[in-house]
Amino acid sequence: MIQRLLTQKNLLLLTVLLLPLQGLKAQESVTFTAEAPRTVVMGQQFNLVYTANAEVKDLRIPEMSDFEILMGPSTSTMSSTSIINGKVSNSVTYRITYVLYPKKTGTFTINGATATIKKETHKSNSLTIKVLAADQQAAANAAQSTASQAGRGTTQVGDDQIFIRAVPSKTTVFEQEGLTVTYKLYTRVDISGFENPKFPEFKGFMAQEIELPANQQWDLENYNGSNYRTAILKQTVLYPRETGNLTIDKGSFDVILQLRVASPRRGSIFDGFFDTYQEVKKTLYSNPVTVHVKSLPFGKPADYSGMAGQLSMTSTINATEVTANDAVTIKVTLTGNGNLKMLPTPDLTFPQDFEIYDPKVENRFTTTAKGVSGSKVIEYLVIPRYAGTFEIPAATLSYFDLSSGTYKTLSTKPYTLKVAKGKEGDQVVSGNFSNKEQVRLLGSDIRYLKTGFSLRKPAVLMLGQTWYWLTYALLLFFFCLFLFIYRKQAKANADISRVRNRKANKVAVKRLKLAARYLAEKKGEAFYEELLKALWGYTSDKLTIPLSRLTKETIDSELAAGNVSEALRGEYAAILQACEYARYAPAESGQAMDELYKKTLEVINKMENTIKK
Known part of the structure; x- marks a missing residue:
């Protein structure tokens, strides 16, 4: 009996402690909103309703000079009870209704009303109502x-x-x-x-x-x-x-x-x-x-991006003082409104001794009735291989500003990069080998000497045998051959541009296989994007030009220098243009996509047989 009284006492105490918390939770969840039609017709009345989930006191509505109050306030209450998993919850909705009549046509704003709910003042949302003329x-x-x-x-x-x-x-x-x-x-x-x-x-x-x-x-x-x-x-x-x-x-x-x-x-x-x-x-x-x-006005800048709208460009660098072989990242952000998806990547010029990676591009675009807006973030990753002081000049990009009707040029910041000597020296030779080896001793480090054996003189010495010298000659020949092949491979691997050149066709075929999969799945945008990657990647690797410096004009001049015919260069440029426009234009038929895929394969094969690098 005593234990039962103690249990009831504890429950009563716990309830008293939780009551303020429940009151606080209820206070935080107070809602007070206003509702009315967005559009009404002149000569027709409509309802303005204020809704709250607790009792409303001292309601003060705003001045509504553009509307006539025909009736109100009219208060109604609706309560509901729900039981979920044995837990009972009650809710009450209070509705205060006014009947309004528009005085004239136009677009009008009804400001928020104020009311006292649970001893605190709350304000409702405002409303915009358009009054149409009677027909x-x-x-x-x-x-x-x-x-x-x-x-x-x-x-x-x-x-x-x-x-x-x-x-x-x-x-x-x-x-x-x-x-x-x-x-x-x-x-x-x-x-x-x-x-x-x-x-x-x-x-x-x-x-x-x-x-x-x-x-x-x-x-x-x-x-x-x-x-x-x-x-x-x-x-x-x-x-x-x-x-x-x-x-x-x-x-x-x-x-x-x-x-x-x-x-x-x-x-x-x-x-x-x-x-x-x-x-x-x-x-x-x-x-x-x-x-x-x-047509756009005469006098397009040489670095015109092809965009018309509003644009801004900022740039940052992660460090200006590094040691050799440390990665350096430059981030360029383009923000604006216009055809941002067709915006090219700014051309940053890095020293020749830097190892340059393909830039990483992230698009953060939003399409609304006002157009495409957002930002394009490009990250350039480079690795300086030698000590010294290097200059990274500013990159420029021009666009047509619609508000002023003129061409404007944006530029990134120029950077001075100080590279200190690395711990392992400035020069690094790339290859398919490692400059450190892990040596692992199998067994114990001390071996016991065997005893109890006798030595005898051989009847014939190997040193004077013909096969002995022949064996030495063969070993020396194979050693020299191995050394020659090894040095040649190391030299070839050290020339990154030649490695990319040799593998250009293989990488392009791999990307085209992925494009073929998107074609079968009828994913048009992904298909054209992968086709563009294959074309740009192939020419970048084959012509040993970084993607950040690759333009249609550069490709045309380099292909001409590589004995590529004008007709083949025209086919290549036509495929590039078709892919770029098709990514953002209405979807084409599957047959057109299939023909473009076959044409791309044919052009890459012709170029592979023509370009000699």
């Missing part, structure tokens, strides 16, 4: 159309009742200046489904599709004096790669309409009760769009 004429036309349909017993819907618009954000742009095309559905009738969307191909543009939210809501919009329910079907950011007038063709879209079929009964108040609904398929076509693309 009395359109409503009259719709009523007349409905009455006509009911009289004829048909289910035809006029083109002014539902349609699709292609809405460009701009119709006049510069080359490589982005614009957004929005495909929007306008309807005054009910829709039960969609079928066979066929959006146009954006010929002459590089396209970046904007990801739309999965749970899109209908919105209201006034168009040509009529109010429609609207929904965005597709949004795409386009970057023109040609000048002149570019036309975006019309697209098609099948919608399933749910139309009300009037009852044949006449003159009864129950006519609407006997009406039925019929599903009707209607094909909608979007309007074609013509965009005028202006």
